[in-house]
Amino acid sequence: MLVGLIVVWLLVNFFKDPSEFAAVFLIGLTNGTVYGLVAIGYTLVYGILQLINFAHGDVFALSGLVSFTVLVDWLGVTPADSTAVAVGGILFTLVVVMAVFATVNVTIEFVAYRRLRHAPRLAALITAIGMSFIVQNVGLALYDVDFRSASGLIPRTNVFEIGDVSYTWNKFMVILITVPVLVLLTWFVASTRHGKAMRATAQDRDAAAMLGINVNRTISVTFALAGALAAVGGVLFLTQFNMRYDTGFELGLIAFTAAVLGGIGNLTGAVLGATLIGLIQAFNEGLAWHAPGSDWTRSIVFGILIAILVFRPEGLLGERTPEGA
């Protein structure tokens, strides 16, 4: 019934103004991929530790702020620079910030979670919330309450233009960077020896240890991957939107919702869930005919979280396959 109404609403919007619909769709897709980068971090860590790492959203936000320092303060890239300089600067920033936040995330696990691995799950969860506040306040202390942004570095010229629908390089860059990263990650987890070690550890930690897998090291690798992906998200977010120390709180919750929607612990699910959430948000805020509007976005997104937890806790992609690719 509800689904039917939504489909009708989408169809009406589509036929009233197809080009607007397509434009909104592309925005949703772009934002969804950024959510996906963060959602994967939740899902990887949950898969291997059954821990909801609430600090993850804040790690993402801090990585965005740090990438502002690298890209704008140190490299001094401005919108006046040529596209080649901007792209080079962004790629360089990506590499630096990924390395830094892989390390930060590994450190967080080592300091805050490792000793609690055999403690009741609530202890680790509360520690994760504490860690979230710490990371957020580090961001506040270093960057104050001001918003940072590096938008406009990539020209808003069109990649393609069909009728009234256009898609700018500025947005396309997000897809251009995210998709290879996701493909690489999926392949890494599915096919390499280290990916197999991750999946084995996620499925049965003790048996994995007994087969010669260094569990601590494998968990560190997982946190490093999650941190690096959050950093990719941070850099890309910075090139699109404004962000400050507390941006990660809400975005983290949205990404977590995406991970739950897709089926937590499932990589493909996280990307699917994030894309859907991105589209839902874009349709809700962008369509002309009877869209609830941005005031309702939070209610809708977190309504979805509750609905999924109540009606389909295993998420869209069916049964729980830990670290399933």
Added chain:
Amino acid sequence: MADLLTATAVRKDFGGLVAVNDIDFTIPERSIVSLIGPNGAGKTTFFNMLTGVYNPTAGRIVFAGVDVTGKPPHAITELGVGRTFQNIRLFSFMTALENVLVGMHARLTGGIVRSILRTPGLRREERVARDRARELLRFSGLRGRDDELARNLPYGDQRRLEVARALATEPQLLLLDEPTAGMNPQETDAFTGFVSRLRSEQDLSVLLIEHDMRVVMGVSDRVTVLDYGEKIAEGTPKEIQHDERVIEAYLGTGATA
């Protein structure tokens, strides 16, 4: 014959409960030795100390000349101790082949960077590993099951896959924890033959925990009997079968009176 493993006065307390009480135990090279005893006698606890799951409260365990007391499980596995579990613990969402490849993890050298760059050396290593994994599956009687998810295999095959996976760690000593539990007589017979072949063809020692006396008496060079954490008898299968304390432990006091 030299001893592959020597445990000296190994003890494990859980709170006030003494699960394993100052046990001396050796495993000679290329031997099949069994550990038997009633439920709760401390057999699995002893196993878990040998493999690093538990730290002994006291005592010392030396494997292949290295003191392994209190080392983490993955380090002991790297030294050459493989094991299976009492209740099957396969990676059920992986294929049979992947399960065996996970067992090879510690024997492969490709680092993360090389794995991503896919250097020729790494490709060769992966190809050799896959061939070896297929060979192990065939050796364990799982021909043609390579790409089956572990959870979809029949029970007997899951047991075999656990052994194949343990063999993939290239052990010198293989610990089997009640491998024939839940098997029917035919499967048990086949498995008994398989354990003998492990020694003759894979050149390793086996420590067996088993309840099925036909299996124990059929393959063991030596049998050790535990009861309430104490070693109450040790000897050849024949000696054990006629040991009064053993009969008493299994059948209760009065049975021998």
